[in-house]
Amino acid sequence: MYLLLAAQSIDLGPVQPLLFYGLALLLAISAWSVVLSDNIVRMAVFLLLALGAVGGLYFMLAAEFLAAVQLIVYAGGTLILIVFGVMLTSKNPFLQFRVKLWERMVALALALTICGFLIFALVNTPLDGNGPLAPEAEYEQVQEIGKSLLSTYLVPFEVAAVLLLVVMIGAAYMARRRAQ
Amino acid sequence: MFEIGIMHFVVLSVVVFAAGICTLLTKRNAIGILIGIELIMNAAGINFVAYNRYVWGGGEAGSLIDGQIFTIFIIVLAAAEAAIALAIFLNFYNTFSSIDVERADEMKG
Numbered sequence: 001m002y003l004l005l006a007a008q009s010i011d012l013g014p015v016q017p018l019l020f021y022g023l024a025l026l027l028a029i030s031a032w033s034v035v036l037s038d039n040i041v042r043m044a045v046f047l048l049l050a051l052g053a054v055g056g057l058y059f060m061l062a063a064e065f066l067a068a069v070q071l072i073v074y075a076g077g078t079l080i081l082i083v084f085g086v087m088l089t090s091k092n093p094f095l096q097f098r099v100k101l102w103e104r105m106v107a108l109a110l111a112l113t114i115c116g117f118l119i120f121a122l123v124n125t126p127l128d129g130n131g132p133l134a135p136e137a138e139y140e141q142v143q144e145i146g147k148s149l150l151s152t153y154l155v156p157f158e159v160a161a162v163l164l165l166v167v168m169i170g171a172a173y174m175a176r177r178r179a180q
Numbered sequence: 181m182f183e184i185g186i187m188h189f190v191v192l193s194v195v196v197f198a199a200g201i202c203t204l205l206t207k208r209n210a211i212g213i214l215i216g217i218e219l220i221m222n223a224a225g226i227n228f229v230a231y232n233r234y235v236w237g238g239g240e241a242g243s244l245i246d247g248q249i250f251t252i253f254i255i256v257l258a259a260a261e262a263a264i265a266l267a268i269f270l271n272f273y274n275t276f277s278s279i280d281v282e283r284a285d286e287m288k289g
Contacts, residue, residue, distance in 0.1 A: 020184045024192045031199035031219055040209050047215050050196070054222050057189070061233045066248050070225075073255050078218065078262045085211050085266040089273040097208035097280055107205035111198040118194045122187065144245050145252070153249055160256050167260040174267040178274070 019060060027053035038097070040086050044079065051075045065142050189230035197223035210269045210279040214262060221258045225251045 030049035037043050051074045058067035149157050196219055203216030232247025273279050 016184050020188060024188070027192065028195050028199075031196045034215060034219065035199050035202045035206065040211055043203075043212055043215050047218060050219065051222065054226060057192075057226060058229055060184075061189070061229045063229050063232070063248050063251075066229060066251055069252060069255055073259055074218075074222075078259050081259075081262050081266055082211060082214065082218075085214075085269060089211065089269055089279045099206050099208060104206050107202050110205065111202040114201060115194055115198040118197075119191060122190055122194070141245065141248075145248060148245065148249060149252075156253060160253060163260055164256065167263050171263045171267040174264075175270045 016060070019056075023053045023056045023060065026050075027057070038099075040090075041083075044083050044086060047082070048075060048079050051079065063141075065145055186230050186234040189226055193223040193226040193230070196220075196226065208280050208282055210272070210281050210284075211266075213281065214265050214269075217261070218258060221254055225254050228254070 027050055030046040030053065033046040034043050034050070037046060051070065055067045055070040055075065058064075058070055200216045200219030200223060203219060204213055207213050207216065228247040228251045230247075232245065269279055272284060276283055
């Protein structure tokens with residue numbers, strides 16, 4: 001399905017709304033299922049669905065490289081890490097924590113308030129932009145990303161590299177078995 | 181309505197962001213809170229890529245894909261943050277035999 005999307009990202013034509021609403025529905029339903037689910041394993045599975053849907057949206061937005069990165073790093077890496085975390089931190093993977101009803105209500109009210117204000121602000125903001133950028137026709141995407149990572153964004157790129165090294169050493173140090 | 185524009189993507193990302201906030205506030209399992217943060221970061225990523233597609237910059241080199249570069253950094257930071265957070269949770273679990281955030285109320289384990 002993703003390959004089909006990538007091939008058609010130049011001109012999706014009449015299927016574009018169908019694809020968008022399908023992916024949007026999948027994303028919204030799985031994101032809110034994460035909220036409503038009490039079981040940590042189910043939450044991880046719904047997160048996987050949501051991440052896959054976001055990858056599909058990136059394909060629709062003509063960002064093929066980013067969609068591949070999303071699927072490989074997020075769905076393939078971060079999610080596996082989370083599932084390992086679940087397995088290592090509970091004797092019973094179906095362990096549930098009870099949340100009080102009023103806490104749920106307060107959180108839901110806060111989320112809906114934020115949602116309402118943001119959508120209100122967005123509706124009242126002209127967001128015309130300059131129309132969709134023609135993908136592929138004007139530039140080679142991966143080539144452009146590589147070039148700007150090593151020129152305009154060289155400093156953040158190197159900082160990210162150092163950050164990953166620090167995180168790797170720090171995580172290995174913190175998660176090691178302690179001497180009794 | 182049937183022409184997909186930037187507004188559709190931005191509203192969708194607001195919905196995902198609200199779901200992330202709600203997850204962050206209602207879960208008592210520390211890993212559940214981490215999942216909420218991942219949802220929020222994905223909402224930010226959708227915004228960046230949508231703006232990159234519809235409100236792109238001028239024609240000079242590099243400015244056509246700025247939003248995508250920012251999203252790459254978001255993904256890198258999310259991976260780093262997940263690794264560190266899980267190492268902390270593992271330590272917490274070894275100390276308290278639980279990952280209920282309600283019990284994380286003292287600095288020295």
